[in-house]
Amino acid sequence: MKLTNAFTAEEYATLQHYFIEQDLSDETFVASDVDAAISGNTTVLKDSKLSIANSKLARVDFSEVNKTMYTIAEGKVTLTTASELTADIIRGTLECKPDNTCMLSLYCGTIKVGDKTNPSGLITISGQFSNLVTDVHDVVDQEVTTHEGTSLSFTLPDASCYMTTNVSDY
Numbered sequence: 001m002k003l004t005n006a007f008t009a010e011e012y013a014t015l016q017h018y019f020i021e022q023d024l025s026d027e028t029f030v031a032s033d034v035d036a037a038i039s040g041n042t043t044v045l046k047d048s049k050l051s052i053a054n055s056k057l058a059r060v061d062f063s064e065v066n067k068t069m070y071t072i073a074e075g076k077v078t079l080t081t082a083s084e085l086t087a088d089i090i091r092g093t094l095e096c097k098p099d100n101t102c103m104l105s106l107y108c109g110t111i112k113v114g115d116k117t118n119p120s121g122l123i124t125i126s127g128q129f130s131n132l133v134t135d136v137h138d139v140v141d142q143e144v145t146t147h148e149g150t151s152l153s154f155t156l157p158d159a160s161c162y163m164t165t166n167v168s169d170y
Contacts, residue, residue: 051153118165127159
């Protein structure tokens with residue numbers, strides 16, 4: 001995965017001094033034994049509700065490319081669908097665009113869907129969102145303003161969810 005593929009040349013030149021690039025190998029990030037009961041299928045979400053609580057959120061506005069990003073560390077995600085999904089968040093990102101489309105990617109610890117529980121996995125949700133509510137607020141420290149919070153929620157009127165859950169316990 002090349003970082004330069006994610007940005008235009010101008011964007012990359014602007015952001016380059018914020019990045020540290022190096023090879024990364026971490027076998028715990030890959031789901032080596034996958035639970036097919038809740039993995040590998042795309043689930044259509046209609047009028048679902050997603051909430052993230054007790055997290056460390058940071059919002060970054062990219063006005064030049066017309067999107068808002070949230071970084072997510074720790075906390076719990078709950079997705080209310082036909083089968084409720086809950087998971088312990090390790091890290092993630094949420095990208096929101098002005099046309100009310102979003103992409104949420106989460107690397108999680110324990111994931112529970114209905115009566116099935118797995119020790120870890122990846123959750124990706126993309127599609128339409130509405131009614132975004134968050135407690136993100138401005139924090140000023142030594143004349144530097146950041147946008148931080150602990151919770152957010154939104155409705156997914158039309159979206160897709162894809163999960164890969166790991167069944168290996170290390």
